[in-house]
Amino acid sequence: MGLYQLMNARTFQLAGELTHRVTTDEKVVALTFDDGPDEHTHEIIDVLAEQRVRATFLVVGAQVEARAQDAQAPVAAGHQLANHTYTHRRMVFVSPATVASEIERTDAAIRKAGQRGEILFRPPTGKELLVLPLCLAGNRRRTVMWDVEPDSGRSPTAVEIVAAVREQTRPGSIILLHPWYGSGQNTREAIKDLITGLRDQGYRFVTVSELLAVQRR
Numbered sequence: 567m568g569l570y571q572l573m574n575a576r577t578f579q580l581a582g583e584l585t586h587r588v589t590t591d592e593k594v595v596a597l598t599f600d601d602g603p604d605e606h607t608h609e610i611i612d613v614l615a616e617q618r619v620r621a622t623f624l625v626v627g628a629q630v631e632a633r634a635q636d637a638q639a640p641v642a643a644g645h646q647l648a649n650h651t652y653t654h655r656r657m658v659f660v661s662p663a664t665v666a667s668e669i670e671r672t673d674a675a676i677r678k679a680g681q682r683g684e685i686l687f688r689p690p691t692g693k694e695l696l697v698l699p700l701c702l703a704g705n706r707r708r709t710v711m712w713d714v715e716p717d718s719g720r721s722p723t724a725v726e727i728v729a730a731v732r733e734q735t736r737p738g739s740i741i742l743l744h745p746w747y748g749s750g751q752n753t754r755e756a757i758k759d760l761i762t763g764l765r766d767q768g769y770r771f772v773t774v775s776e777l778l779a780v781q782r783r
Contacts, residue, residue: 573693576711582703586711588738588781593769595739596777597621602746603636611643617761619771624688627652627672641680646773648686657689657698665701686710712742717753727756732763
């Protein structure tokens with residue numbers, strides 16, 4: 567039970583820095599998209615451009631290499647790419663060599679796509695035990711988790727996703743969305759309305775790195 571709770575923890579890890587939200591009184595939040603890129607990349611970018619919002623795309627290295635133009639597009643549009651491993655394998659009970667390969671290959675692909683500056687990291691499904699945090703800590707890499715995840719589990723409708731975001735978001739929240747593939751259609755449909763809904767509540771949107779800078783001020 568202890569190992570299970572540790573593996574699934576969103577606010578704690580055994581080594582290194584982890585952020586699941588930022589402590590701030592400012593109404594500022596970060597939108598994050600896990601798992602892409604895929605053929606829906608430009609659809610997502612177009613909505614963000616229409617709403618004048620910058621977001622963070624946590625990408626899978628193999629997908630970045632297979633869809634180079636789709637990986638370059640968010641960077642060209644002013645968004646941030648971050649590391650979500652190379653194969654999206656569960657990063658528990660893995661060797662240091664596996665961790666290094668998964669992270670370094672993805673970093674290289676992200677750099678090739680044009681990303682500059684710090685590359686943040688999020689483990690697939692948020693699961694980790696000891697080896698991954700130790701490797702990240704040894705390389706001074708931050709783990710980015712989340713505190714709002716409205717589209718997991720029972721395949722909620724777009725309306726339900728928007729309602730959950732409006733109810734759960736707080737100043738400094740990191741919102742996790744899964745807008746890719748056929749299964750992400752409801753999330754894609756919700757993006758515009760969840761942005762306008764949070765704006766109505768006084769929120770503004772930044773990348774995760776910009777959100778971390780708010781915390782450091």
